[in-house]
Amino acid sequence: MGIVSFFSELKKRKVYRTAAAYAVVAFVIMQIIEIVFPMFGIPDWAGRMIIILLFLGFPITIVFSWMYDVGEKSMVRAQPMMVGGEADNRSIMARKRSWFIGAVTVVAIMLGYQSSGTIFGYEIGGTGGEDKSIAVLPFDNFSKDKDDEYLSDGITEDITMNLAKIKELAVISRTSVMGYKHSNKKIKEIAKELGVKYILEGSVRKIGQRVRIVSQLIDAPNDKHIWSDSYDREMEDLFDIQADVSKEIANAMEAELTDKTVDMIDMAPTDNMDAYILFQRARSYYGMYTEDGTETAIKLFKNVLDMDPNYAEAYAGLSDCYAQRFIRFNYGLEWIDSSLVAADRAIKINPKLPDGYKAKGLAYLAIGHMKDAGDYNYKALELNPGYHMAIANYGIYLLNNGQLFDSYIYFNKSKKMNPTSTSTEDTWLGGLYSSLGEIAIADKHLSDAHKLSPGIKMGYRSDILHRLQTNNYKEAEKVLSSYEANIGMDSFWKVSKGIYFYFVGDFDKAQQLLSKNINEKTMWKTFSFNISPEMYLTDALYQLNKPHLKLLNGGIKSHEKKIKNGSDNNDWIAELSALYSIKGEAKPSMDWLEKAIKAGFRDRKSLELGMFDNVRNQDRFRLAEREIDIYIQEERLKFVRAGLLD
Numbered sequence: 001m002g003i004v005s006f007f008s009e010l011k012k013r014k015v016y017r018t019a020a021a022y023a024v025v026a027f028v029i030m031q032i033i034e035i036v037f038p039m040f041g042i043p044d045w046a047g048r049m050i051i052i053l054l055f056l057g058f059p060i061t062i063v064f065s066w067m068y069d070v071g072e073k074s075m076v077r078a079q080p081m082m083v084g085g086e087a088d089n090r091s092i093m094a095r096k097r098s099w100f101i102g103a104v105t106v107v108a109i110m111l112g113y114q115s116s117g118t119i120f121g122y123e124i125g126g127t128g129g130e131d132k133s134i135a136v137l138p139f140d141n142f143s144k145d146k147d148d149e150y151l152s153d154g155i156t157e158d159i160t161m162n163l164a165k166i167k168e169l170a171v172i173s174r175t176s177v178m179g180y181k182h183s184n185k186k187i188k189e190i191a192k193e194l195g196v197k198y199i200l201e202g203s204v205r206k207i208g209q210r211v212r213i214v215s216q217l218i219d220a221p222n223d224k225h226i227w228s229d230s231y232d233r234e235m236e237d238l239f240d241i242q243a244d245v246s247k248e249i250a251n252a253m254e255a256e257l258t259d260k261t262v263d264m265i266d267m268a269p270t271d272n273m274d275a276y277i278l279f280q281r282a283r284s285y286y287g288m289y290t291e292d293g294t295e296t297a298i299k300l301f302k303n304v305l306d307m308d309p310n311y312a313e314a315y316a317g318l319s320d321c322y323a324q325r326f327i328r329f330n331y332g333l334e335w336i337d338s339s340l341v342a343a344d345r346a347i348k349i350n351p352k353l354p355d356g357y358k359a360k361g362l363a364y365l366a367i368g369h370m371k372d373a374g375d376y377n378y379k380a381l382e383l384n385p386g387y388h389m390a391i392a393n394y395g396i397y398l399l400n401n402g403q404l405f406d407s408y409i410y411f412n413k414s415k416k417m418n419p420t421s422t423s424t425e426d427t428w429l430g431g432l433y434s435s436l437g438e439i440a441i442a443d444k445h446l447s448d449a450h451k452l453s454p455g456i457k458m459g460y461r462s463d464i465l466h467r468l469q470t471n472n473y474k475e476a477e478k479v480l481s482s483y484e485a486n487i488g489m490d491s492f493w494k495v496s497k498g499i500y501f502y503f504v505g506d507f508d509k510a511q512q513l514l515s516k517n518i519n520e521k522t523m524w525k526t527f528s529f530n531i532s533p534e535m536y537l538t539d540a541l542y543q544l545n546k547p548h549l550k551l552l553n554g555g556i557k558s559h560e561k562k563i564k565n566g567s568d569n570n571d572w573i574a575e576l577s578a579l580y581s582i583k584g585e586a587k588p589s590m591d592w593l594e595k596a597i598k599a600g601f602r603d604r605k606s607l608e609l610g611m612f613d614n615v616r617n618q619d620r621f622r623l624a625e626r627e628i629d630i631y632i633q634e635e636r637l638k639f640v641r642a643g644l645l646d
Helices: 003-012 015-039 044-067 089-116 146-164 174-180 187-194 235-252 259-266 273-286 291-307 312-327 334-349 354-366 370-383 388-400 404-417 423-435 439-452 457-469 473-486 491-503 507-517 533-543 549-564 570-583 586-598 604-608 610-615 619-641
Strands: 068-070 075-077 133-136 198-207 210-219 224-234
Touching: 015 044, 133 146, 133 174, 133 187, 146 174, 146 198, 146 235, 146 273, 174 187, 187 198, 198 235, 210 235, 224 235, 235 259, 235 273, 273 291, 273 312, 291 312, 312 334, 312 354, 334 354, 354 370, 354 388, 370 388, 388 404, 388 423, 404 423, 404 619, 423 439, 423 457, 439 457, 439 473, 457 473, 457 491, 473 491, 491 507, 491 533, 507 533, 533 549, 533 570, 533 610, 549 570, 570 586, 570 610, 586 610, 586 619, 604 619, 610 619
Parallel strands: 133 198
Antiparallel strands: 068 075, 198 210, 210 224
16 A cells, blocks of 8 residues: 555545544543542542543544444444455454554553552552551550550550551551640541541550550541450550551451561560560650750660660660761761661661661661662561651652652652651652752742751751752742741851852852851761752852862862762762862863762752852763753653653
8 A cells, every 4th residue: 555545545534534533522521621620629640540541542543443434324344445456454454453452452551550550650549548548546545654655655656567567558657646646636537637548546554564455446437437446464465465456457457468467567576564665755755856855765775775685676766866866966977887786786686677777778878878778778668568767768769869750759658658747758859849840849848848847957958958049049048037936046057048148159158157167077977968068168268269178178088988988879979079170170070970960960950050160161061961951851751741740
């Protein structure tokens, strides 16, 4: 069949008309989806599903039109054009194959969606497990001794963690549910706020060495009691009770319990009940995320280990505290070494404890060993799929690796599990969307981060840097004012103010504030996934033609040492490139920048700063910029395909 006769055949079989009609109908349907679906609260994924099917249906419709003539009263098989007096059998077979492949494709996609809730590898319906979502509300303490509050909170936490180990269940984190302690809100209202179907509530009464636990599982939307039971046993049986409750809930929610999961749930952390109660007290202080709370937690965890030297969870808690000394409170790098030692001890005592692997992953995250951080947090998730802190930490690893879309999936999942306390997730999501060039979305996430947790410093720093990098200096000033109002004009605020002056071009004020408030003990060693304050100080001195070689060479030496020792944090590799640029050494600067991009560096805005001026006209630099742009566009396309961006 020649090209002319082919187009004639298309016209004869009314393929053109069919294609035009299909396009018009599809357009009308998409308009209806856009207008009507939001009015009736129909989920976004349903609209995306219909649109995807419309696109998939187009080639099927064209094939159908080619094969059949549709008249007013009948539909008959179209006759193929004659070649040499007989039908072209190969053409017929090709059309049959096209029809068959198209039909099979649609069926396969529909079956795949029904079984997994995904299309093209993207999750359409949220977590895919909303019908098996649950929040464990804080158990009421009915004991006379108010110190037993730690016991009831501990039982809440442990049952929550047990349920999180069951892969099918979507479990709200302890951080979010503790806000409902002693709440007067109705169960249905709480469930709606947390986005869950099931609520577990209960009470604890301790009398001497006996404990009575009453619990009930509620289908909140339907206000229906699914399961309830009471346990009246010796305190030494507490862990058996917690395990029994967890397994009964899983059965009531029709979740699969594998032998591996049952073994994890049945695992008792200690045989010393006094140590267990003290451990709960220590954990509550750590959860304050304040310096005083962390220091109190350290003392209590040590007391727990004096009572039971094989309490693996206490070692994991101690590891987290040591890491937070470095991450949040600007202690020296030696505390990361202490954190790793404690985490290793936890893992050695109990190789099946997810907390130990998460703790070690956090320590590696702090020193920029991103591959190690990713591996250990992933190991924690293998043991406990619902471990929301490990989920968020793994998202950080993916973000640093340049996998923006994949990191979004993990951050979003962590937010759903921790809906009322999302400072960490919003901070990183803000940086993610900033990399994508979605400024308004980034603004929202970063603002939410410190509004939800006004006492956490990292959220403010990320928000300030984002506003400065997007030339929104007035908003940066507002964030600085908010920090001052909620925390005060401490050294962290002064360093942030110095960075502000750097961006507005007042290098003299910048270097004054930065040089006076950067901690000498931790210089070039701070926990950072943005440009280090030392970088701004170094470049400010350079711009002012002031002596800076000592600081400059110190930064180069420190960064090269970190990388030699295993750090693959792309931000630090990029900083090394910037330091060599300031020094006027173009080749090593470009070598390190290319390595940073290969490691996942996607911070396009930072390349516009003055610290890269000495290499800006290099062909390699322009190619590096284009490479980042291509990577970002590729990641952005994944968001678009998933219906998350236009």
